Amino acid sequence: MAGKLKVTLVKSPIGAKPKHKKTVEALGLRKLNHSVEKPDNEATRGMIFQVKHLLKVEEI
Incomplete structure (x- = not known):
């Protein structure tokens, strides 16, 4: 841990x-396909x- 994670939305949360x-x-x-960087905790x-x-x- 203690790094960063790149999180990408690949499936719609509509349903x-x-x-x-x-x-x-x-x-x-x-x-x-929107990505964000989050701390790894x-x-x-x-x-x-x-x-x-x-x-x-x-x-x-």
């Missing part, structure tokens, strides 16, 4: 549960784990 939609929004992802990992079926994650 997802409302909680998952809010998690995607909280990660800062807005549109398909437990909170971020937990959010990513919850919606891992919608995301692509790369370590930087």
